[in-house]
Amino acid sequence: MRYAAALLMTAAPPPVRVCLIDMNAGVKNEAIRCLHATMAIFERQLRFANPDVPIALTTISPRDKGDAIPAGHDLYLSSGGPGSPFDSEGTSWGAEYGTFLDSIYEAHDKNLEGAPGLMPICYSFELIVMHFRVARLAPRAEKKFGVQPQYTTAAGQSHPLLAMFKDRIFAFEHRNWDALDPDTKTLSALSGAVLAAESRPDTNDKGESITSVHIGPGIESTLFHPEADRAGIRVWIDKPEQEAAFKAAYGHLTHERMMRTIEHPERIDRAHKEVIPGFMRRHVNRLAPLRGWNLIPEPLARATRPPGTGTPRC
Numbered sequence: 001m002r003y004a005a006a007l008l009m010t011a012a013p014p015p016v017r018v019c020l021i022d023m024n025a026g027v028k029n030e031a032i033r034c035l036h037a038t039m040a041i042f043e044r045q046l047r048f049a050n051p052d053v054p055i056a057l058t059t060i061s062p063r064d065k066g067d068a069i070p071a072g073h074d075l076y077l078s079s080g081g082p083g084s085p086f087d088s089e090g091t092s093w094g095a096e097y098g099t100f101l102d103s104i105y106e107a108h109d110k111n112l113e114g115a116p117g118l119m120p121i122c123y124s125f126e127l128i129v130m131h132f133r134v135a136r137l138a139p140r141a142e143k144k145f146g147v148q149p150q151y152t153t154a155a156g157q158s159h160p161l162l163a164m165f166k167d168r169i170f171a172f173e174h175r176n177w178d179a180l181d182p183d184t185k186t187l188s189a190l191s192g193a194v195l196a197a198e199s200r201p202d203t204n205d206k207g208e209s210i211t212s213v214h215i216g217p218g219i220e221s222t223l224f225h226p227e228a229d230r231a232g233i234r235v236w237i238d239k240p241e242q243e244a245a246f247k248a249a250y251g252h253l254t255h256e257r258m259m260r261t262i263e264h265p266e267r268i269d270r271a272h273k274e275v276i277p278g279f280m281r282r283h284v285n286r287l288a289p290l291r292g293w294n295l296i297p298e299p300l301a302r303a304t305r306p307p308g309t310g311t312p313r314c
Helices: 002-010 031-049 092-109 123-132 154-160 184-190 230-237 241-248 250-263 268-291
Strands: 016-019 056-059 075-078 117-120 136-152 166-182 193-197 210-215 219-222
Touching: 016 031, 031 056, 031 230, 031 268, 056 193, 075 268, 092 123, 092 184, 092 250, 117 123, 117 268, 123 136, 123 166, 123 210, 123 219, 136 210, 136 241, 136 250, 166 210, 166 230, 166 268, 184 193, 230 241, 230 250, 230 268, 241 250
Parallel strands: 016 056, 016 075, 075 117, 117 219
Antiparallel strands: 136 166, 136 193, 193 210, 210 219
């Protein structure tokens, strides 16, 4: 018994178990590489505080391979992907994803020990909007794409997912759907809120879609792509057909502004380095006492950023 107790006392803490739910349905793009890159930023923060704690990553692909979502992970990242979110209706993977969403919400609602965190992105954002009925999904007349500003709501400016960006965050978008008419009563009942939208509060000059929500304390989601990095966006925009399509949709001047935004250190790079790594860090710190991990401090650059510093205007 003493020997067993000693083993327990000296046993290394477990790895941080992360599940990446790939919703790309087998379509190749930069998204999964970008997700690995932003997770690597978090892993460096993790290993700074916990040198012997690695990330144990599981990657699944439900839409094309029928992979089941595994239980027993600390964090889940659910990617964007092509096609209509309504394609999930009547499918086994769509039904399982709905059950999975309910399990995450209920685990936090019941304050269950070890409840995992979930971050759905773009296509997965559309799925949670459908499942929890927090807004109305509608097809866009034209695709929205490129680097676009996302304007935080009052709730977003106080929520740790986006608070550091003050009134707006620049991020990559590539979508055919809007999430309109948010149901504030349903969101309130789910202990949720809208965190960002494509237009400034009380305006709709750039569109009426919401672009970020949280559902309870366990689900934090974006319609935009915070994982996108400069290299990934350049792979996309440097294709002649994409550059021509962007200029046709938004004009040459907006294209020039977007190219400057891509290179701006306080914009795309900052979103890539802070949104998903910050989500992962906060949820790992929440689980740290249970798992035996050391708390991960905020990165020095963020901790020393002058008060009131937000995203600079164009």
